[in-house]
Amino acid sequence: MATTAVKAKTGSMKAQHIVSRVLIYALLIIVAALMLIPFLWMLSASFKMNKDVFTFPIEWIPSNPRPQNYVDIWTKIPLLTFIKNTAFLTIVVTILQVLTSSFAAYAFAKLNFKGKNVLFLGYIATIAVPWQAYMVPQFMMMRSWHLNNTHLAIICLQAFSAFGVFMMKQFYEGVPTELCEAARIDGLSEYGIYARIMLPLSLPAVSTLVIFTFVNTWNDFLGPLIYLTKTELKTIQIGLRMFISQYSAEYGLIMAASVIALIPVLIVFLSLQKYFVQGVASSGLKG
Template structure:
C-alpha cells in the first residue's frame, strides 16, 4: 500500500474521531443545559406538591426541607370540607370542555373556508380578522361587558362561553395546517361528487388531528386558567370557577398554607394530565403547521 494512501486514511480516521468527540460533547452540553432548564421549571411545582402534604409550620422552614416529616394525606380530604371545591371544579370543567369544543369546531370550519373556498376579498378579510389578535382584551373589555349585560347574559356561564368560543388564533392555526394539505385531494373529492361540507368532514378533519389536538390543548389550558373573565362576569358563588374560587379561598385561609398548596395542586393537576396525554399530538401539530405537503 502506498505511504501517502495510508497517511490520508489515518488522517481521515483522526478527523472522524475529532468530529465524533465534538458531536458527543455538544450533545452532553445540550443535555446538561436542558436538564438544568427542566429542573428550574419543575422544582417550584415539585415544592408545591410536597408542601401540600406538610403541616403549616413545615412549609416555610429555613433551611428548606423538601419532604414532610409526616405525610399529611388528610389535607386533600380537608380541602373539600373547607371549600366548595366540587362546584368550582365542576364549573371549570364544564366551561373548559364546551369552550374547547366550540373553538375547535368554529376555528376549523372557518379556517377551511379561508383555505379552500375562493371568494372576493378572502385574503383581505383573513388579514383583518387575524389582525384582531393584536388588539388587547382590555381595549374592548368594557364595551363587551355592556353588550352582554344589556342582553341579560351577565352572571351566566353563557357569557364566558360566548367570550371564548370564537377566536382568531384557532382560525389562523388551522388555516396554516390546511394550506399544507395538497389541493389535489379536495379536487379529487369534488370530482367524486362530495360537497364542501363532506370534504371538510371526511377528508380535512381526519388529516388535521395533530393540529386540532394542539388547538384543543391551548384552548383548554387558557379557559381553565382564565381569571379575569369569571371575575368580571360570574358574581354568584355557585358559578365560580376554580381560579376565582381559589382566590377567594386564599383570602379566607391566608394563614393555612397547607390548604392553599393543596388547592393550588388541584387547580394545576388537570392541566398537567391533559398535556401529558396530548403532548405527542401537540408537538406534532405545532411542528407540521405551515409546512407544505
C-alpha cells in the same frame, strides 16, 4: 498519511459533536429541573402543616405528612362546585373553538371567494389587540343582553379564536388541494370534504388547539372575575382566590387546592402530548 489525517479529523469532529450534544442535553435538563422545582415544592407543601411549609432547608419529603389537607379543602370552600363550573365552561369552549376554528380555517385555506385575503388579515390582526383594550365594551354589550352573571357570557366571548383559525389554516394548507378536488369530482360537498377528509387528517393540529384552549380556559381568571359574581357560578381560579383571601395562613390547604386544580391540565396534556409535538411542527409548514 492523508488517510490517517482524514480519519483523525473525522474522529475529532465526531468527538466535538458528541461533546456539544452532551452540553445541550445537560443545559436542557438543568432548565427543565429549574422549571419543575416550583411544582415539586407545591406538591410537597400540600402534605405539610402550615408551620412546616416555609422551613429552611426545604424538606422535600415531609417527615410528618398530612394528607388530611386534601380532605379538608373540600369542606372549607365549595371546591366541587367550582370544579364542575370550570369543567363545564372548559369543555364547551374547547369544543366550540375546535369547531369554529377548523371550519373557518378550511374556508380560508381551500375555498376561493371574494375578499378572502382581506377578511383573513383583518381577523388575524385582532390577535395583536390586547383583551384589556376592549373588555369594557364587551362587558357593556353582555350586560345589555342580560348575560352578565351567567356562564353563557364566558362561552359567547371565548367560542371563537383568531389564533386557532391561523394555526388550523397553516395545517390545512399542507394538505394537497388535489385531494379536495378529487372529492368534489366524486360528488362530495364542501361540508363532506371538511368532515370526512380535512378534519380527520388534522388530528395533530386539533390536539394542539385542544391543549391551548383547555389550558387557557381552565386557568382563566379575569374573565370569570368580571362576569361571575355568584358563588355557585364561580370557577376554580376565582374559588382559589376567594379561599386565599379567607384563609391566608392556611398554606398547606392552599397548596392542596392548587395541586387539585392542576391535575386536569396535566391529564389533558399528557394524553395529547404525542399529537401536540406533531401539531406544533406541522402547523408551521406548507406541503
